[in-house]
Amino acid sequence: MSHLLQDLPPGSLDYYRKQASFDWKRMKVFIDTEDGIKFQNNLYKKLQMHPEFLGNPLLQTLDEKRNKATQQALAYASIVKSLTNSEITTIKREDIILRTILQFNPSAAFKYPGIKRLFTSALQNQGTQRHHKFIQLAESGKIYGCFCMTEIGHGSDTKNLRTTVVYDKEKGEFVVNTPDFPAAKCWAGGLAELATHAIVYAQLYINRIHWGLHGFVVPIRNPETLLPYEGVILGDMGEKIGVNGADNGFLIFDKYRFPRENILNRFADVTPEGNYVTSATDLKNVRGAVLGALSIARVTVTAKSEFYGTKALTIAVRYAAVRKQFGPKDEEVSILEYQSMQYRLLPYLAAAYIIRFFSMYLDEVTQEFVKESKERNDPALARRGMEIHVISAGAKPVSGWTFRDAIQECREACGGYGYLKASRIGDIKNDQDSINTYEGENHVLIQQVSNWLLKVCSNVQNGNKISTHLKSADFLSNASKILKNKFNATSVVEVCKVENIIDTYQWLVCYLLRETKRKFDALKQSEGSFWARSNTQIFYCKNLSTAFVQHLFLQRMITVINRSPDANIRNVLLKLFSLYGLYNIEKFLPSLFGGGYVEKPEATNLVHEAVLTLCRDLKNDAVALIDAIAPPDFLLNSILGKSDGRVYQRLQIALIRSSSEASRLKWSSETVGKIVNPRNKL
Known part of the structure; x- marks a missing residue:
């Protein structure tokens, strides 16, 4: 593989590289x-x-x-x-x-x-042939796009976004309007300084009938001058904690007009006569x-x-x-x-x-x-x-x-x-x-997972078998059988086995789903659906969703491990699988005990010992594992982490450079006398 990957420079990291159980180059190619x-x-x-x-x-x-x-x-x-x-x-x-x-x-x-990507992907995924002109202009650099969903007063709650688009049948145009400042679009990258076009999500109205949230491609700046069009007010979100090279901005429309053809019409469209048309029989399918x-x-x-x-x-x-x-x-x-x-x-x-x-x-x-x-x-x-x-x-x-x-x-x-x-x-x-x-x-996102799982649970209770395209929740069809299982590992080796970790996760998801459903149903009777969902998040919905996602991660890792032709790579990936699974299972031990899956207190010690054993076993592989996924030194740009391990030499250079830049205080004349004479007050 010398034609693909050069040897890493010799140095202080050689000791651990020589201890590795696998070839980092083979891992990288894999x-x-x-x-x-x-x-x-x-x-x-x-x-x-x-x-x-x-x-x-x-x-x-x-x-x-x-x-x-x-x-x-x-x-x-x-x-x-x-x-x-x-x-x-x-x-x-x-x-x-x-x-x-x-x-x-x-x-x-x-x-x-x-x-x-972001602007053109929205056009490709939700637009049709008539939007290809915008894609071509963006690809050629003649326009710059941004993505406007979030508003000052609404973020994740997309259903209640307040920017409106009304169709004017007489002129064959859409009129987009921001009713007040909380409805201003905000945080869009590129919006403050560069964007000439925006993908805008707004509530569509035709003849005063509300058709819900739809996407539109809206010209907002003149590509030649970068000046906003009349009816468009643009502003800057200001300096942030990080990523300050990105110019996030806000956007306000004052009854601004744009062509009817600019609606993203893959799923729904508006005819020149003002008719709303969609191939979906249910508007929920459009939303999905x-x-x-x-x-x-x-x-x-x-x-x-x-x-x-x-x-x-x-x-x-x-x-x-x-x-x-x-x-x-x-x-x-x-x-x-x-x-x-x-x-x-x-x-x-x-x-x-x-x-x-x-x-x-x-x-x-x-x-x-x-x-x-x-x-x-x-x-x-x-x-x-x-x-x-x-x-x-x-x-x-x-x-x-x-x-x-x-x-x-x-x-x-x-x-x-x-x-x-x-x-x-x-x-x-x-x-x-x-x-x-x-x-x-x-x-908010993690709650959407639990909402979906609660619907799945209702289907299971009604006797329906779960079968989804990605098979993410199919195992829940066997929930009643899974919940009868018990933790039966008696050694660290058994605890680390793939099947035992997966069994533990599937029991955990089934148990948390059952308990979340019980809690939700009980609260729904007294508080209604909205507050029942809100008041089952901690210890119920969030834990359920997290366990469900971690189980998906692990299921995919099994597929990857089985795909590797190299036994040494499979072995180290299995250790990573077990470490990730058990490290997170440890956090769920209260639920595993509370639900009766784990009955003996020795299980806690086994999990703890397994995690520490895996850490010890992976210690000599850690540098090679990093070498296989690390960015090159010029991207890393760190005095501590470069591939030759010359930490102290680079630290010396950095500190000497900093010292030379600060060798003489520009404001020393204003301060030194006050420090020397304690009677003077700073």
Whole structure:
């Protein structure tokens, strides 16, 4: 594989690399494929030669950050366009493209989809032939698109968005209006400075009849001057905690007119005469199809959390392998040898692998759904769209919360040096934090999963067998049988077995679903459906949805493990599977005991011992596992985590540079006399 992957530079990480039980290059090929790595290598080569990606200037002002991100996004789009590879799949190609730009500069990554993906995907997935002109203009760089769903006063509650679109039959135009400031569209990336067109979701009215939420492509700025059109008011959301190169803005319409043809009409349309037409027999099917098409963005967000987490884990694991402190005698040992460090980092390394494999799979099934949606529109497809929506609604928060915690642990594991900006973990932390809100607030999304599962539960109680396209909940048909099972492992080896972990998760989901349904039904009698749903979230719905999603992650990992032709890779992936499963099962022990699945207190010790044993067994593989998924050094850009392990040499350079820049205080004349003479007050 020397023609694909170069050997990593020798150095302080060699000890652990030599201890690895598998070949990291074979693992990388297994994950990314040979064609994927070829494409990746060409992309890296072009990035390192392009002037927009050379160096790392410290940008001070908001305008500088935005300008740099814009120029990098434009350059990146040009680079990607120049690369051709007939063998690599579109999904793998898109995964590499998004991962690379996000790990280099998240702000540029947010602007790149505006040029290439988010805007055009909405047009492709929900529009028809008559919208192709906008796609062509966006692809050629003549227009810049943004995506406007959220309003100042409404985010996840899309049903109650208040922007209105009224059809004017006399002029054959739509009139879009923002009734007040809380109805202003907000947070759209690219909206503050660049967007010429917006995908706008608004409540459609025809002859005073309300037809619900629909999407429209609306011109908002003159592409030649970037000045807003009359009737369009644009503003800036201001500086944020992170991702400040992205220009998030707000948008207000004052009875602004645009052509009738601009409605996204794959699922429903308005004729020139003002008739609402749809092929769906039930408007709920239209909503299901739309939700499924919109899920592609949330699927991407699930992957983005893993991108951030992998970058932070690369820094922390490599640092832990190099950093030495204390020891049994006079010899210091790497802090990766300590049980506490293994427990802090390695379960999250397992999560990085498992969620990466799952997000790639979810992207595949979503793309397949989108492709079929273009060819036909039927109830079965709408149900599949709803299932994809539910799965992505659960995967996004579980992934987001997992890597939020992982990045914080990585920061603390690197001690004070992790707090230095040059470590880059602080930037990763701030940038990833936005994921836990955009594309749906996490607690609202996780509730959508439990709402769907409660409907599934009702079907099971009515004697109906569950059979979905992705088979995400099919096992619930056997809930009554599953709930009779008991935890019967008597050793660490048995606890770690794939079938025992899956059995535990399936029992847990069935039990939590049963208890959630009981609680919901009881509260519904006294409080009504709305408050019953609200008041069953903690200890019920959230736990149910989380367990359901983690079970999906693990099920997919089994498929991946079985696909590997290399026994050593299968073995280490099995350990990652067991570590992820048991690390999370430990958090559910109260439910497992409370529901009677676990009857003997020794089970707790077995789970704890299994987690620690897996951490110990994976310790020597940790650096190689990171090497297989780590971004290259120029993307990582951290003094602590580069592939040669030269932490202290780079730390020395960074500290000397900082000291030289601050060698003489510009304001020393105003201060030094006051410090020397204590009688003076500062």
